[in-house]
Amino acid sequence: MTVFAPVTDDLLRQYDVPGPRYTSYPTADRFVEAFVGADYAQALTQRRSGVAALALPLSLYVHIPFCESLCYYCACNKIITKHHEKAEEYLRYLGREVELHTALMGTAQSVSQLHLGGGSPTFLSDEELRSLMAMLKRNFSFVPGGEYSIEIDPRTIDERRLDTLAELGFNRLSFGVQDFDLAVQKAVHRVQPAEQVFSLVAAARSRGFESINVDLIYGLPKQSPESFDRTLAQVVELKPDRIALYAYAHLPDRFKPQRRIHTLDLPTGGSKISMLSRSLAALLGAGYVYVGMDHFALPDDALAVAKRQGRLHRNFQGYSTQPDCDLIALGVSSIGRIGATYSQNAKTLEEYYDALDHGNFPVVRGLALTRDDLVRRAVIMALMCQGNVQFESIELAYLIEFRSYFAKEMEALQGLSEQGLVSLDDTGIQVTDKGWFFVRAVAMVFDRYLQTDRTRARFSKII
Ligand code: SF4
Incomplete structure (x- = not known):
């Protein structure tokens, strides 16, 4: 059975691999x-x-x-x-x-x-x-x-x-x-x-x-x-x-x-x-x-x-x-985002209560984003939300030359382009109607951490 003509079970099977949900990057x-x-x-x-x-x-x-x-x-x-x-x-x-x-x-x-x-x-x-x-x-x-x-x-x-x-x-x-x-x-x-x-x-x-x-x-x-x-x-x-x-x-x-x-x-x-x-x-x-x-x-x-x-x-x-x-984000285990940081609260009630008893925020881990994280977050969120990245808007906001900064990624996108999941031109990247069903796979191309760490089994399937 096909969903609509171009999305076949074969494509669904091919992209049925673990990947992040990108509720954050x-x-x-x-x-x-x-x-x-x-x-x-x-x-x-x-x-x-x-x-x-x-x-x-x-x-x-x-x-x-x-x-x-x-x-x-x-x-x-x-x-x-x-x-x-x-x-x-x-x-x-x-x-x-x-x-x-x-x-x-x-x-x-x-x-x-x-x-x-x-x-x-x-x-x-x-x-x-x-x-x-x-x-x-x-x-x-x-x-x-x-x-x-x-x-x-x-x-x-x-x-x-x-x-x-x-x-x-x-x-x-x-x-x-x-x-x-x-x-x-x-x-x-x-x-x-x-x-x-x-x-x-x-x-x-x-x-x-x-x-x-x-x-x-x-x-x-x-x-x-x-x-x-x-x-x-x-x-x-x-x-x-x-x-x-x-x-x-x-x-x-x-x-x-x-x-x-x-x-x-x-x-x-x-x-x-x-x-x-x-x-x-x-x-x-x-x-x-x-x-x-x-x-x-x-x-x-x-x-x-x-x-x-x-x-x-x-x-x-x-x-x-x-x-x-x-x-x-309030409460045990919650994850918040302030400016260019993410933070997560203690996962157990004991730890959470203990921090508050001492007058401290119950934050136990988090991240201050680097400039590279911020550029990649902007690209990944543009793909996940608009299905479109305009090179110029990223270049102006982050003072980079998109195609040289992301030379490896642009090469990796060629395969997705050949499958009809994205279309590429001189001005940007467009996720196609068919590609929208696999947008997480497109976003994953720009995830620097996945490039250096291929142990993705901890993520749910990408579709
Ligand atoms: S799925 Fe988990 S969190 Fe949700 S109601 Fe069931 S036990 Fe509670």
Whole structure:
């Protein structure tokens, strides 16, 4: 089966190799432990003194690590617990982390993007969500019309809770669905009837949430191309504004929960390619636009519109319509970006609480970008977001001669050009319609760290 004429199963198979998702460049596996809380504090102080940065609103990410029950495919940083009192303590520490920021930045910083992720943010009770949002609103100035989103585990929410989310100002919801098939749900220990998701999505629509996203995963145990076709048909009927379709990467040595998945239940590589190919055909056939990198949107969704108009951006949450802005990431294991730095918080609660008890930012690693990193980040993000790089704009911004600076890369692009994935001329690089499905492979050409390190097995597959 082909997705649309030029994207064949053979091409999908050829590019079905591990690669970074480029929610940052350099990617998080390049962060170093020499970057600590003091470096992060310095980046925040520099931001405060920079006139341009002050004018740009901030993005906030808050990580809520708790979940009540374990999904066997999970590769997230989470804590499985039924002890809800843990959330109360965690929120107190989040408050301390915010205070460290406002001590350096003041409380007038505007915010145009907020994302609550996890774990399961809906592990928090309504009252806890209220207190979290009140704390954030006391310390930051949320601009009207921003993107305020939250990840939802359908098993932890009902219509009444949707009212709370609307009242708190969330305008985007992301539902973790993965697969509607009961055998698959049982095999991954996440049973949530389709009817429950359908009625929650209908209730969310009637409450006027601007955008509803559904996450799906292919490659899970007990899935087959036929069973996943049925899930896709249900998703098309559900008609969310956005769909994220991820490939399951079975790495039981790295992610302990995955050891509970029986290897024999996993679909073969051939079945996975077939699921991907059939998914692309089903979703494009149903009128969805392929935004890029696992993401689909209805043609009138802001993300699809931004893609058409060349206004897509990319950050740690994936594609966004908001201009690149600094990202303050709060909570255990969160990754933030301030100016030309990235930073990551401690991954365990103990370490995270300990740093805050001592009045320190809980940053345990990060990176101050070199000039070369900045040039390459600009090229990679232009490819991932606009599918186009104009040599002149990079040359003017970074004072380089593009084709000599990237002589090796331009040579490497010839192969992709011959396959019709990019077109090259004297002015720039254009990712073709066909190449858009493999844009990560195009971006990887410009990744200096991959050129020196070919051990890419730690990344998920590139499509
Ligand atoms: S997949 Fe999500 S809900 Fe499930 S255990 Fe992992 S973080 Fe929690």
